[in-house]
Amino acid sequence: MAQNGQPILVLPEGTNRILGRDAQRNNILAGKVLAETVRTTLGPKGMDKMLVDGLGDIVVTNDGVTILKEMDIEHPAAKMLVEVAKTQEDEVGDGTTTAVIIAGELLKKSESLLDMDIHPTIVAMGYRQAAEKAQEILEDICIEDIGKDTLVKVAMTAMTGKGTEKAREPLANLVVDAVQQVEEDGVVDSDHIKIEKKDGAVVEDSTLVQGVIIDKERVHPGMPKEIENAKIALLNSPIEVKETEMDAEISITDPAQMQAFIEQEENMVKGMVNKIADSGADVLFAQKGIDDLAQHYLAKKGIMAVRRVKKSDIEKLAKATGAGVVSNIDDLSADDLGDAGIVTEKKISGEDMIFVEKCKEAKAVTLLVRGSTKHVVDEIERAIDDAIGVVAATIEDGKVVAGGGAPEIEMAKRLKDYAESISGREQLAVTAFAESLEVVPKTLAENAGLDSIDSLVDLRASHETSPYMGLDVFNGSVTDMKEAGVIEPKRVKKQAIQSASEAAEMLLRIDDVIASTSTGQPDMGGMDPAAMGGMPPMM
Known part of the structure; x- marks a missing residue:
């Protein structure tokens, strides 16, 4: 129905558009591909990825978020899953691979639900219900015994593999x-x-x-290399003669005047150094520059000085030594100084570094x-x-859960029971959510070269007696993870489930992808624009 035979174009010519089920399938496919990419890195026996950028720089890692950040990802739906990994990294620092593979599995399971003509909104609602219930189950099975031993076990679990x-x-x-x-x-x-x-x-x-290690060296070889019971000054202004605020010309008619002018500058620098020395400081960390002349006078006073120290390092030094950061040398006093047991310049791997050590209550x-x-x-x-x-x-939370896929199996088991209490089509989505959580122990088994089906069957059976039974990938058996010391923070699982379910829900609700060509055309799943519906005339 074109007016006077002329189609009305609402969007610019050449805009790519994918509609309805094609859009959903495309987004689901992107999620699945991304999850499959990082899936092999999960667990103690996960493999590494080698990432090579355009300049030939190499990164070898099995850290999920590093892999996703280093990959040059174009697909818009895949970019949303990368955000899941980044959020997980920012909030907890671990569990990025877990979050992405759960999101990928949720999208994979939703595909069969959509094929059964269940509306995407119903699937999203079911996923939301299941995610809320999963958080309740997680709260129920967490362990609240937090001592130093527990913290060490948590750290070892995070670093394994x-x-x-x-x-x-x-x-x-x-x-x-x-x-x-x-x-x-x-x-x-x-x-x-x-x-x-x-x-x-x-x-x-x-x-x-x-204390703090500063990747710098002393500014002058005449300065001491080591100072015990150091008094530390932190300065964020330069130690040099200030330039005049405005352009000025000085007319000198006599060589003696020139000499006096130079001496005056020297005296100003000497005055600054004397103020530092008078405060009692014997170590100086400056955020900005230190004049050559100032370096000479500081060395004569026996003060160790370091210049152009990063702002973040200055802040850490303040926290470690108790020193105050001073902006004006005139204001520097003994009260602003920090303490350290020893400050030393050491050569590490061929480079000089300053060690500020033995700080009290650092x-x-x-x-x-x-x-x-x-x-x-x-x-x-x-x-x-x-x-x-x-x-x-x-x-911060004081709560941990067992590792080795134990919480996922327990949540899946209880979610399946919960699904039976729900009437309506959401029941199918809750069951799909439960099955999606099992991807974690399943992947752990696959990456360890075990039979994933046998491992899942054994895990499900063992959870009839204890919620802490997980997969020991080193000997291929089902073990009590609480006893084995394989534990993770509850926050890792909580955040992974929350991020994964929200990302899956958001992607499922998209039924139209409109891609502009003006900002560079994103890769829409490697399909020909014409095969994706192109841009039909809007009439």
Whole structure:
């Protein structure tokens, strides 16, 4: 029905559009493909991915969110699932792969429900009901016994299978000590834990410093290399002669005037250094520059100085030493100084670094991570990052659950019982949700080379007696995970289920994808635009 035989185009010519079931199938397919990509990395026996960017830089990892961030993903629905992984990383620091594969499985199960002519809104409502019930079940099966042993086990579970295998226990102890050190009133700010990585040594050489390591060196070779019982000044203004605010010309008619002018500048710099020395400081960390002349005078006064220290490091130094950050040298006094047992310049892997150690009641600490090569160190850093996140979540919430797929099997079992109490088509969606959760133990079994069907059958049977029975992938048997010490924070599971179900619901409700060509055409699942309905005339 065109007016006067002329079709009316509402959208620009060349716009791609996918409608109805095609749009849903396309989005579901994208979700499934993404979940399959990261699925093989799950668990202690998960494999790694090698990612090579356009410049040839290599990342070797089995950390779900790192893989998804490094992949150049174009499909709009797949990008939404990457957001699930990023949210999981930000909120908990671990469980990113779990969240993505649950989301992928929910989309996969929804496909068969849509084929049965169940409306997408009904499926989404059923998923929402199931997610709420799953959170209740999770609350019911969580464990509230949180001591240092529990925290170490949580950290070890998070690091298992991430390249830290042989040293996971000492590393887990370092992580727990670091998190407990920076915890204040039951809250952990992981920004106060600095991770400094250096290759050229074995993983076991990694250490925890009660203070801060600064990846800088002294500004002058004449300065002391080591100072005990250091008094530390933190400055965020430069130590140099200030330029005039406006353009000015100085007319000099006599060489003596020139000499006086230079001396005046020198005296200004000397005055600044004297103020620092008079405050009692013997170590100075400056966020900005230090003039060559100032370096000379500081060295003569026996003050160790470091310049152009990152703002984040200055903040950590303030937390660790108790020093105040001063903006104006004139305001610097003994009250602004911080304390450290020892400040040393050490050479690590061929590079000089400043160690600020033995700080009393340090509320900022540094983990010095070692490894044989750059790629090994990078992967250990990611593992430690995950461990810090889960230990912090455990301290803040005080609740953990068993690992090895135990909570997923228990939730699936109880959700199937719950589904029978629901009338209407939502019952089918709740059952599909329950079956989707079983993808976690199923994948753990597959990645360990076990028969996934046999493992699932054994797990379901064992859950008639205990909610803590999970899959021990090392010997292929069903074991009490609480007794085996394989435990995870409740927040990891809670966030994974919440993010996965919300992403699946959102994708299911999309029945029309309109892609503009003006901003670069996204990859719509590798299909020909014409095969996706193209852009029909809007009449």
